[in-house]
Amino acid sequence: MTTGPGGLEAQPTATTYELGDLVPLAWGGRIRVPHFQRDFRWQSEDVLRLFDSIVKGYPIGNLLLWVRRQQPEQFMLGRLRLTAPAHDESLWVVDGQQRLTSLANALSPEGHPYKPFNVYYDLAAKEFVESPHSPEPHHIALPILFDLKKLLTWFRTDGLAASDYFDEAERVATALRQYKVPAYLVRQDDRAVLTDIFDRMNNFGRKLNRGEIFSALYSGEEEGADERLTLAKISDNVAARTGFGSIDIGTILASVLARRGPDPMRDIRVEFSPAGRRTQSEFPDEDEPTAFSQGEEALVRAVNFLIREAGVPHIALLPYRALLVTLTRFFAHFPEPGPNNVRLLRRLYWRLSLVGPMVFRGSFTQFSRTLGGKIRPGDEEGSLRAMLDTISGAEPVAPSTDRFRTNEATTKIILSAWWSLEPRSLTTGEVLDAQSLNTLLQQDRTAANAAPMIYPRLGDPRSRLSPANRLFLPTNMDPVSEIPAAIVMQPLEIDDPTWDAVLASHQLDRDVAVLADRDRDAFLSMRQERIREQLGDFISRMAEWGYEDTPTLDSLNLDDEFDELEETDLPAAPEGY
Template identity: 65%
Template structure:
């Protein structure tokens, strides 16, 4: 990327605002957040620390505000819906969105009603707290504390019992209203210059992730932003279309980049321009909107493959997200692969899942780079053979069943193996389906809420981690706190055959549950660990097919060449 010397026509001006004036301007609609900014991400803890810093007189950082003429518009700021009049000089927040949004909402009577802005001040303990479950007389809401008239009225009514704490309330209220917030004002009409400033501030400081920087660089004009696709919107649409869960925007970005070129970790600053690119995009003359739309469709096909062919129903069971990036590239170039190609891709997924990044001698970024480079436009068979070749030396192995943590690949592989059994309800005997799983897990990153602990107490630390101490129940209705009791008692309306099927769907048998009924937890865990290891081995043998030759389909063989080789001496007959 070439760097010229052109920049701001005038240097930013430095100023300060009293907090009271700043939030009043935000409420009036003079403060806006550009659409290229990341979504609000602060938690209640972050908001509490902000107000604690203010009252202690600590610096909270400079704001960077873009001053520009702004027409009348309606927008949301955090939880506030604001109808803003036209301003000759409105402030657009380039840096400081999380701080301004928190201040404007937590101090506003309406914004304060929503998390994470429901902040109170404990006059007795002299500290900010999140909304208490039980309100005590000394708990005063920030919008009341911030408004002197409302504060005086509060002490005459609700706060009458803590009138002796008025001086503390007055001290904090004054500190809030008079706190000086430093700001730089930038007057510049060129959006490219503004996003360059945004990029430098947030990329060099490493405060934003790659997807957020990308979204800022290619945000486009403010007009029409609500209708255009962006990375976050694609993530939401994918979750709705597939039930796979909400994919993080970094993975969405890597997938879109992988579709357009073999290196998903390449420089993002020249993605939609020809200048400075080392290689041409594989989909020529494609604009950004098309790249986003086609990237979403390729992701849908890759997710469909994972759910229907590879046996991975939800994002929380995906061993490595780098594999989704690779699959997106493959299905972008080959939307309808042959049946044998799908079978080889299934083998690839499970061999990489079991082996991990060690085979590639690097990080997961290296996994996606190596595998994506094997996928060549226009050559389905060569591409899948190239992918399989990367795993030719991978050792056959089995994930441990002695350490089950839902955020680790081994547990995700085990859960996928269990899902292949179509786990059944311990109460009704009915199998759960993908909709049950999707509804329960939603956008959760792990399957912790579906992988229930059987014995929360009474085991050694090592036994607590056993896969045998977990059961896969994607239910929001069954009494999961009573799992041991349910396992010991066959429901009276389920016959023996059905109950055996229920137990088998959870990698159990009557011998194991008999030991459980006898109070022999160790015996139960021992048998179940063996059953789980055996079922896992069978599942991976079936999915990874280590004993099979990774050969192309018959359709790819050139039988004319084979005839020439085998029948070369036919003339002598």
């Protein structure tokens, strides 16, 4: 029988909080999240569903709060930087972190601007929505709706045109403020008891993923937790340093593990315990902080390769996360590969994007283990050749252009091809850079917000879901609700050569663009053919199927007489190599 911490010294106390009281407690620093908790992982749809449930009066689950003494301290709750005063009965969240963090941020003016907390209420449609690209008078931000004084001021000023909806706004505002949340208060000094409760609750309900378990196992003591590097902080740091977007914790963990050994799916419970490991770490004397910091550096190098060499500007355009894990391992051992090896690595990336799932049967584990095992420390050339050999028998394939779904690998490949065209704004003519894309997508898992439909109400599903019915517009400044008109009408401030470049960046020219308002079928058919051709050219250029995967001259065992040749005496490389 397993032994563990002793039980609770006293039974939990049951109570209820109205949101009008609970949320200000969080803003005032009275509610905290222990550092052993899982990282915040809700997406926009989760936050929208939470508020929808509240207004409909549905239960959103109990909170479990740990009552303990707290010294004054500054801390982060989601996007909010808060100051916790000294208090004998601060409330630490054991269960309910995602809900409380969402409520505190979405209802706060400081947290509301950031995804996934940028929630509005559509008074006309009577539903919660993400921040609209172009807010209408009947869209009201949650921090205004939650504060009665601000709500009344809003209807006298910005919301004057929405005065017919005052009753609906008052109904929702009252429902929010008066909604009752049940909570259990636990008074217990032993941290081990609380982590045991946390573990059991998650195993009885929604289980933690590997990244969350790893974070809890190696969380350390509460003291100094803010200064320690964690998987979540690595994700934030990589996003800030590269503009690549937010990498999920599972991929961060797999990348950190891949750097230290070929199998990123190995047992995480003995990662820093040499006695319990089945295989020797490639960095045996490394402690946890060093493993984390060096893992971050390898990840940054891998991401920079994707952005600068492979033409993948954001994680939303990455077909398979296993590719990033493999690249992190490669750049951990070979931080500065030679120019030819960079080119071979680009070929490898694109060939794996196209045929990897067929060769490795679509398995992240098989993909990562096989390729990780081919990367041998100290042998850059051999590692590259071994990885290329794993797909040498695969036939070249072209991704299908039959449908466009931003959560599918094929569509992410299409978007990378479109990115190579340097898409331009329809209103300014300027090239839309990676910073614009990152600002638009923020923490989005897909590029849906950067690829609006041209005709969202097409009756034919095949045409509506085809790539030809999408534009790659990585900006929130262009009028996505009026794309056909924007394609047809050249802005007065854009000259003819620039407008031609704008159209070309979206696989259009003046002859095709003029059809956008006149003949939708012809417009989509002609653009679809151009998309097919451009995608084929892009894949041919990036995957280089017809080239021999030869090593650099430096790795060949040449006769001594060739060592004496001047560089100008060497044979010319084949055209295009």
